[in-house]
Amino acid sequence: MFNFASVNAEIKYKDRDDLAIVYSEKPFFVKAVFTKNKFRAAPVNFCIDRLKKNKKFNAIIVNSGNANACTGKQGYLDCELIERKLKEEFQIENGILIASTGVIGVRLPLEKICKKISILKKNLSSENYEDFAKAIMTTDTVPKIVEYKNGKFRIFGIAKGAGMIHPNMATMLAFIFTNANIELKKIDKAFKDVIDRTFNSISVDGDTSTNDSVFLSILPEEDVEFNEFINGLRYVCENLAKKIVEDGEGSTKFIEINVINGNNKEKCKQIAETIAKSPLVKTAFFGNDPNWGRIICAIGYSNVDFNPENIILTIGQHKVFENGMESPEFSEEKVYEYLKNNRNVSLTVNLNEGKASWKYYTCDFSYEYVKINAEYRT
């Protein structure tokens, strides 16, 4: 059973918990995917090493308020010190993992963290998952929890993230837990595919942090069909990913981008991603501007090959572009009304050349985004 606990360690915050743990007496397996940023944070390097060394794990400890990124060799040594302290206190024989999120370039306050580990132990309960979800938040405005259940089989996920965010607040972190009894070798590829379609298909500001990590923890107890497991995993990851975009800094719109009927999925993803990152598209959505020219322009510079004449662009249910020009059906007023009256909006790019597709989630760019990110850190 996975047990959770959190505590205030005053890492950065005085009035809320900022240190959390998930612990299981029975050791669990972990699959993980990490940031591709070259400046990987110390805890990411630590986890990569431990996942090679250990087969099973008893705990993952997480702090907010400090990313332990760009902290040199000392940052890694600090992870090892926390590991040692945690193993002693919890009498852990298997591996432990560490995740951090917060300010870049500042050493972890080791003493404050180590002092609170015994309290974490006392607070452990399978019911405390919401405390865990709250303790790992930084600029998030809500905790992010998603569950999938079928009989006794369960997949349960907790995430944090709202952009690569607030002055030096990095990181998207996700922790997924399951009791599925699944052949571990089969998981790797499927897990990466699910991540690619979910956490890697969202954009708030296009910045990939130094700490991004997704951990899948497995305590094999319930037999389940592999397809059922993957469906559940996709459900949890997709809904956590959507919650991150919905909580995007300063956002007023949740935008679903569908690129369909391409001849390969990489191309579809590339086009979707280019639209999702375009500041001009994102500011147009903020202004409820039915400005299809900007979307078409972003498709055009997405650096993939397609026939511009084939493209059909739809905003919501409204066809706006076809045959290389504005659709005769286009009504500026109707699209404006659609954008104005909906927080969740969608657009579809039909490439009309094949069967592949990709879905991407993004949010708009608002004054508030600039405000949040331009405020001089204190």
Added chain:
Amino acid sequence: MFNFASVNAEIKYKDRDDLAIVYSEKPFFVKAVFTKNKFRAAPVNFCIDRLKKNKKFNAIIVNSGNANACTGKQGYLDCELIERKLKEEFQIENGILIASTGVIGVRLPLEKICKKISILKKNLSSENYEDFAKAIMTTDTVPKIVEYKNGKFRIFGIAKGAGMIHPNMATMLAFIFTNANIELKKIDKAFKDVIDRTFNSISVDGDTSTNDSVFLSILPEEDVEFNEFINGLRYVCENLAKKIVEDGEGSTKFIEINVINGNNKEKCKQIAETIAKSPLVKTAFFGNDPNWGRIICAIGYSNVDFNPENIILTIGQHKVFENGMESPEFSEEKVYEYLKNNRNVSLTVNLNEGKASWKYYTCDFSYEYVKINAEYRT
């Protein structure tokens, strides 16, 4: 001799000129570089065809207020109609070229344009280059003109652009004129290299428009050393490019990004470009936030290979990051003061691995940028 003229054709604006021409009785050679956007505007396709067909040209006609982009086959036919009218009126035997900038997806008002061509002819003068520079502006706040002179040899450039900008206002256009007598074949590669180091190394919002074009017009009269010619060309292009960034929509900072001592220039450019486009870096500069973590993070996700331990990051003259962590010399207060007190700021990424380098210009992201681009088009 290059002669210029402009006129108000009410294409979009009532109270300023929006149609301009450059004409030379003696035909001139043209080298040109166009947008890589797949949705190339009709005038871009027209120019590509004419540059294959014609060896020499007598005129380039330019309008603002309408991009003639995403206008289907009719957009191209409209270019041919303007060409025919212009050739008749001016009795031109060689080629003519057309450039447009403005709203995407709306047909050109052909009649209005054709009606004014005779007035353009009457207004022609070598002195009217500033009228030309003003008539091609869209959201630009100033006309952009740069000259290089050495004895009788002259290179003279006019550009417009301030981002891919205002609701549906696309385009960076640049027109460069010279009397240099240069072997034309030698120009191609050198011209592309200069463009790559100048107009292709600036970013306001990272959006590449459907109409971007640079025309180099040559009336070979003065013998000049090839190196002298290239130096002059680089001077003109670099300074026009800087003027575009300085006029970036809503910008309050002009940021020079230097990536030095890399082992190849492509890598240096890639890193510089990633920093230049990061919304988090751009909002930090707007807030005078000495937030080196965001710059390091952007370097880290720029998708090239380097050793993070080797990187030295400098903001202005202030070393902020080295040996994989914050520099001991870093003073938050000093860097804040530097950013606060200067409109033109710089940062340098030293890769410490080779001899290649790249320079990139960008501007910050302000409330005003969001305002300009989120306003519903009227």
